[in-house]
Amino acid sequence: MTEFRAGERVRVRATDPAGHTRAPRYVRGHTGRIVEMQGRWALADEVAAGAAAPRVEPVYTVAFAARDLWGAGEHEVTVDLWESYMERVEGTRDER
Amino acid sequence: MSGEHASVPVAARVRRLEERLIDAGVVGQDQLDAVLAAMLKGATPLNGARIVARAWSDDGFRARLLADANAALPEVGLSMKGGIQEQRLKVVANTPHAHNVLVCTLCSCYPIGLLGPSPSWYKSEAYRSRVVREPRAVLAEFGLHLPDDTAITVWDSSAESRYLVLPRRPDGTGGLSEPELAALVTREGLIGTAAV
Structure with missing residues (x-):
């Protein structure tokens, strides 16, 4: 997966993991920039x-x-x- | 969202865990105290006030601070290396038309190693749940009444970065020295619940 670029629109995956996560519930399923x-x-x-070798991912604002x-x-x-919390919303580059 | 911090079973659980580790000879009470003392040594909102005063006085420092705070902090003798690992610091600047305010909705993330412990209200469920939803009303309750056309950004520190608000320099402070300017800055101003 290529990294997200500034201005791109992304949707937070609406998952509900059993364990700890840092994707706040109030943004799950929502689209942001x-x-x-x-x-x-x-x-x-x-x-x-407790993963021995946790995945290292880009973190975005x-x-x-x-x-x-x-x-x-x-x-x-x-x-x-973290990057894997989100998916790209295609064709909606936001130039703000 | 996790609950109130002060009340809670987790505090007792941490204390029991500490006792078990001490009883097992894994760590000593004095070692735990030393780690905490080292982390909080010199950690006070006065550091934030000094950063702000320098940024108000030196446009070059201000630009470097906003671009890469970790690289700029050594210019005022500070760093984000006080904890277990260096944390990324992001400084966000207020302008006449834009105001910033900080929160950690998941728990209570705050630049403790730089500023010392956060205020108790910062950790309250009321603040954490409401400021992301109705910041203008919450700020008004703090006594900060923003003009209707001021854009508000709420920064939820949900990962590894910590934040600091750079307030606007008050009018009529042109002749003040850096220490005099620093004395104007409050902890609430650094969080964004006060103007300065």
Whole structure:
């Protein structure tokens, strides 16, 4: 998988893992915009599960419109998400 | 969302775990205390105030701080290496038309190694659940009434980065020295629940 680029639209996978995860429930299933790639870190889910060699993935700052999350509000919420939490929304490059 | 921190079974569980480790001879109480003391040594909101005062006084530092805070911090004698590993710090700047406020909805992530322990309200379920939903109302309850046309960004530190808000320099402070400017900055200003 190629890395996400700033401005790309992504959807957070609407999964409900049994163990620890850092994908907050309030953004699951929602579409956001990649702000920047922060760096690469071991996937928190696998670290918490005690994996001997947890996957290392890019972590992104992802911006969500309050109106999309809550149905109201003019603000933005940014959430820091590991790459495998998200899938690309094709053909919707956002130039904001 | 995890629950309140102070009340909780997890505090007792941590204490029991500590006792087991100490009884088993894995670590000593003095070692645990030394690790905590080292991490919190010099960790105080005054560090954040110094960073802000320098950024207000030096446009070059301000630009470097916003571009790569970890690389800029040594210029004021600070770093993010106080904990187990160096943490990425992202500084977000308020402007006349944009305001930033920090939260950790999953738990209570905060740049402790730099600023010291977070305020108790920062860890409350009320703050964590409401500020992402209705920040303007929450900020008003803190006494910060933002103009309607000020855009608000709420930064939820859900992974490995920690955040710091760079407040706007107050009007009428042109003649102040860096220490005098630093004295104006509050911990709430560094979180974004106050203007400065």
